[in-house]
Every structure is written in structure tokens, then in C-alpha cells.
Amino acid sequence: MRRLVPHPLLAVALVLMWLILTRFSLGQLVLGTGVALVASWALGPLEPKTIRIRRWRPIPGLLAVLAGDVLWSNLRVARMILSGRIPSSGVVEVDLDSRDRAVLALLAIIISATPGTSWLGWNPRSGKMLLHVFDLREEDEWKTLIQTRYECRLREIFEWET
Amino acid sequence: MTGLPLWAAILVSALVLAGAAMSLIGAIGLLRLPKFYQRLHAPGLTTSSGSICIILGSMIGFSLLNERLVLHEALIGLFIMCTTPVTLMLLGRAALYRDRAENRPVVAPTDPLAVPPRQD
């Protein structure tokens, strides 16, 4: 099974995308499944490490927190731009414990997707990431926010320990 | 698009107007903010709340009009949500790299990325 479908999550996502792009019918389902199987099989030699979700339970909580944060930070940044006041932006170094590629990639996407924070880089040797904050007041607040709110939950999803 | 019930028309109008307003605010921020790293935050308004509101409005409108669930637009929204962080992140890194190459570091000398990490 593992050899037949090296990337099961990718294959399922591709089938769903195929069905949405065309329409829901048995023929399209068979065709889409074929395309997804070939695509995930072709990705096998390119990306030998499959991303595996270890725990599904923290995902809804993470999504809810993320939706709230995106909405809130959108309104905050919009209000700041409209008020015409130039905020005191700055750079924060955050220590990250995780070395897992999936955790880091998703953390980068989450941080860049919320307006108000952007990911500038990560050093694999020291494990520190560089965060640019639009309206910087308390540096430590941002450090603990990234670590406790997102990194913990992502590690819970993708790593066994913690 | 014609033939929507009144409540649906008002809902779609509100979503569309809110999304367009957020996009406009993002563009204003892009034009007015003084530093590049501050401007990097402005398009986030367009791509997150702006596109979510407009695409949600379009989805609701077409679903009610065709009397079935239309998911095409959700795919566009998902695509924007997944790709914009990648482009913003790459642009931020590129700007950091260029500033550093020209000896204009934005970060304190103790910064953890003083030696730019090798990309693979």
C-alpha cells in the first residue's frame, strides 16, 4: 500500500481538486483517481520523506485559532493604515525547538498569511527564526505567542513526542 | 447575476464591498508606508480578507443561483491562501539578502542569520 501510494494525503487532495474542477460523477472519479495515483507515484522518487499526520485531534483547534487571528490582525492592520500613524515595526528573534520540516513549513505559512507578521528567515544551526512585526510593542509577547500558540500545536500534530 | 432573493443580494453585496474595501486599504498601505519591510504586510490584506470576502460572496451567489453547491471559487481562494505566503516569504528573504549584500543590515549584528543559510 505504501509503495503503491507514496503520498496518500497528496493523492486525496488531487482527487478532490479534480472533482471540483470537473463535476461529481463516477467517470470523473475514476479518471481523477488515476491521475492522482500517477502524480503521487511520480513524486515518490523526488520526495522520499512522506509527511504523516500523527494526531488529528488538535487540527480543528488550530484552524479555529488561526481563523480568529487572521480576522483580528486584518482589522488591526487596516485600522493602522487608515489612521495614517506610522507604526514602530521591528524584528524579533524567536527560538524554535522543532526541526521537523512540515512543522517549520506550516509555521512559515501561518506567520506569513496573517497580516502584521512576516517570516524573514530561519537558521538551521541555531534554530532561531527571524520575525518581522508590523506593530511591535512587546518583544517577549511575540516570542511566547509564536511558541505556545502555534509551534506547540503543530508539533503535536506532526511529531510523536512533546 | 439576476434573480437572487433580496436577503441573498444584500449578503453578497456586503461581502463584495467589504472585500473590495480591504483590498483598497491594502493597496493604500502599499503606497503610503515608508519602509519596504512595512509594505510587505500590506498585500496581506488583499490576499487574506479581501479575497476571502469576495470569493465567499461569489460562492454564495452562484450556489443560490444554480441551486447546488458551487465550489469552483473555493479552489481559487485555497490557491491564493497557499501561494501568497510563499511569495511574501521569498520576497522578505530576498530583501534581507540584498540589504545584507549591500551592507545595510536591517537587523542587529547579533542576528542569527548573519551567515545566510545555504539554500537547498
Place this chain on the structure above:
Amino acid sequence: MGDLILSVSVFVAQGMLAFAILFAGLRALRGPRAQDRVLALDTIYVNVLLLLVLSGIRTGTVFFFEATLIIAVLSFVATVALAKFLMRGEVIE
């Protein structure tokens, strides 16, 4: 009544997006550095995409959908290639 409200608000929203494209275009012209222009180009792409979605709402057809998807893919590839170029001076290492 509902149709009137919808067409007026879609018109207003299209105007707002047009102004957003204008502002981003001004930033692309003004610079001052290459990364500003690339960022502005990316913003223009997303705004054009949203403008197409609004045109779809106005006309009530789903034919704009494919064009929107193609613009989304193109904008991603273009911006990634440009950012990569800014970083190392070459697109493919």
C-alpha cells in the same frame, strides 16, 4: 430591488479594486528598489484576479473561472521566479 442593490455594489467594488490596482501601479513605478516593484506586481495580479471574480458575479457566468485560475497560477510562478532572481541573481541554480 435585489438586482439593483447587487449591480450597484458590484460596480462600486470594481471601482475600488481599480483604484487599488492604480495605487499598486504607482508603487511599482515609484520603486524605489526592485523588491518594491515585485511586491507591487504581485498585488496587481491578485487585484486583477479579484476583479475577474467580480466580473463573473456581474455577468452571472462561470466562464471567468478558468481565466482566474490561470492568472493565479501565473502570478505565483512569476513572483517566485522574480524573488528568486532578486535573491541570487539567477532563477535556476
